[in-house]
Amino acid sequence: MSELLQFLFSGLTVGAVYALVALGFTIIYNASDVVNFAQGEFVMLGGMITWFAHAQGLPLPLAALIAIAVTALLGVAMNKLMIEPARGAPVVSLIIITIGASIFIQGGTQLIFGKEIHSFPAFSGDEPLRIGGATILPQSLWVIAGALVVYVALWLFFTRTLLGRAVLATANNRLAAQLVGINTSFVMTLSFALSAAIGALGGMLAAPITLTAYNVGIGFALKGFAGAMLGGMGSPKGALTGGFLIGLIEALTAGYVSSQYKDAAAFVVILLVLFFMPQGLFGRKSTDRV
């Protein structure tokens, strides 16, 4: 029993990071119909920049803030320089553009920060907490809380603020949104900034546990994407649930099936979801207009 609980704890920890990645995916996908394969790089940057700033002697909270702000700026730059000029391009082109961006960011990070694996101290110490015979690191609680807080904040933003509603309107119908006076270009910029910041937050929270290096992004991107798809593309609730579920499935696979194939779990889930319920858990059934 305590074994199962232990697996669940580790599943929730990684699941929280995947949920943050999935939420980031969802925001950009809703605003622009672009699936951003560079989402994982935001996570990587969050961890790497925090490490770097901290290693320069800055206090951890300040380092974290800098990391989130810089990553958000990079997200905005990516939107302005790569996504906006490619508006209307076919899906294959957009996929290649975001993967190109991802490779570019990786290359740049490697050049600036090197190839080594880095970490920084956990926020509230390394003393594991005992719960029901299993243990959980305080940092895990930070990560899980991070995912939940971001979700609630996003929910409030999208339902209670004018700006959030403008984003939703743009997601529904860009032209109609423009006609009622919404600055859709600003909405795009905001979405990329928000999404990058959320990714960076996830990377920053997870780095003390998972460690970070220039090439960790793609793994987070694919798992987060699996989560978003499992939950239903475009649904924030789905992204949160899907992310946690992928984490749990992964941890249970590692615990009970094979730790070598734990990474396979996410992809088997994606294939099953796509075969049997392409709209995911919370997604709307899509119909194509001819």
Added chain:
Amino acid sequence: MRLTPKAATLLVLALLVALTPFFFPSGYYYRVGALLFVNGIAVTGIVILTGYAGQISLGHAGFSGIGAYACALAPTHLGLHPALAIVLGAALSAVLAYLVGRPILRLKGYYLGVATLGFGILVSMVLNNERDLTNGPDGIDVPDLGLRALLETWGLDLTNGQFWYFFCGLSLILGAWLALNLYDSPTGRALRALHGSEVAARTVGVDVARLKLQAFVISAVYASVAGSLLALQNKFITPDVAGFMHSIEMVTMAVLGGVGSVLGAILGAGILTLLPQVLTVFAEYEQMVLGLVMVLVMIFLREGLLPSIFKAIRGKGE
């Protein structure tokens, strides 16, 4: 006499294979050439799938992995001649493509991309993890094809580099010829029709599901043969051949040159194969340059390099 596009493409390829060796400063370039042709074969498969039929695959390296490991494993475990191992790999890839393709080709756009991506990653994971069979991430030796020795007994004495250069070059011309024939055939026309509009194609009686599956299976065979040739010429293979980055490379090569035409895609394969050779001086920047090239070409030359060049030439002529 005016050349048809098909004859022109084949002529360009034949001249390329036959004449470039005269400009090689050293034997090393035969190797680069052979690599370029192998990538050309894989990319021709992508042209059939993406250029003709309009479907995406981000997991085709999985089939290359199957082709490569068939050549590594079948000779030692099944006693098969390496040449037959190529056929076995292609057959396995075709069967797998058929089984996987049936459910996932109903999907479109990103969903299809991600489903194929998942498939590719699963293949590379199996190759990485089944150490008893594949020797894991360290890679595995691949037996010699034996054809060079055979040619030698016939009096044709080629260096290893030369042999693989011409063997892969001829394979590429054969592959391109088949792809071009497909383009002009009724099947090819139907594929292009469903690329234009699936609904329209269906209303004029095109069996959309069957055709997509055909294109997927054929392109899987191309990827598998490319993987086999890569393994045989290197006499060594690692699971990277089936990796996510290799899948992306294939699609990028095709789209970079122009996925609509065989020659364009092969041009793309050429550029991305030569780029790392040129950039060895700036090895640290290689990744950044690759990423930047991908982004810039997609933004500024949406149809790919070759169609954009043709357009520029025609524009000036007027």
